[in-house]
Amino acid sequence: DGGITQSPKYLFRKEGQNVTLSCEQNLNHDAMYWYRQDPGQGLRLIYYSQIVNDFQKGDIAEGYSVSREKKESFPLTVTSAQKNPTAFYLCASRRGDREGTEAFFGQGTRLTVV
């Protein structure tokens, strides 16, 4: 089945620790996105990538890093510089850099600082 897979579903981070969230898609989509959602809030863009080996900062990139070495993979690292990382993280993908194409989401990773 085609889709977007995020792992893990739940993740616990200790203070000062870096953690990496996985996002893999087999839809052959060019564009991939990371969003953060806080309770009662909308989705805020962290990073996005339109093609392999290229990515751009979104609205709230501070404390996060990404890579796009393969078309199907777009991992997100939450670094110790992110002071309030507890949130629901959503990865999405779109067919390409064209108008009129929908974004589809993975099942999300819920990150909690302990």
Next chain:
Amino acid sequence: QKEVEQNSGPLSVPEGAIASLNCTYSDRVSQSFFWYRQYSGKSPELIMSIYSNGDKEDGRFTAQLNKASQYVSLLIRDSQPSDSATYLCAVALSGGSYIPTFGRGTSLIVHP
């Protein structure tokens, strides 16, 4: 600052009624518009997309777009308790990247 605005609700309707969800956006050159449904604790699921002025119907759902008024809405006919969720409006802004920008969502409660 490009913005997508939604009333956070909750919007409460009785079962069988029509639920009307509204969204306004600030960027006049926006081209693509989407409605997502998000159940509590789950990821957003695409319901409808609309690109041209007017209405688009899919089953019990109708999306309405008015670019002149910068307004997009979602109507849910014959609302069911299973429709209770948060509905997110998304706008793909022009400028080369077509990044989906989301509103905060409207919470819908359908009571029996």
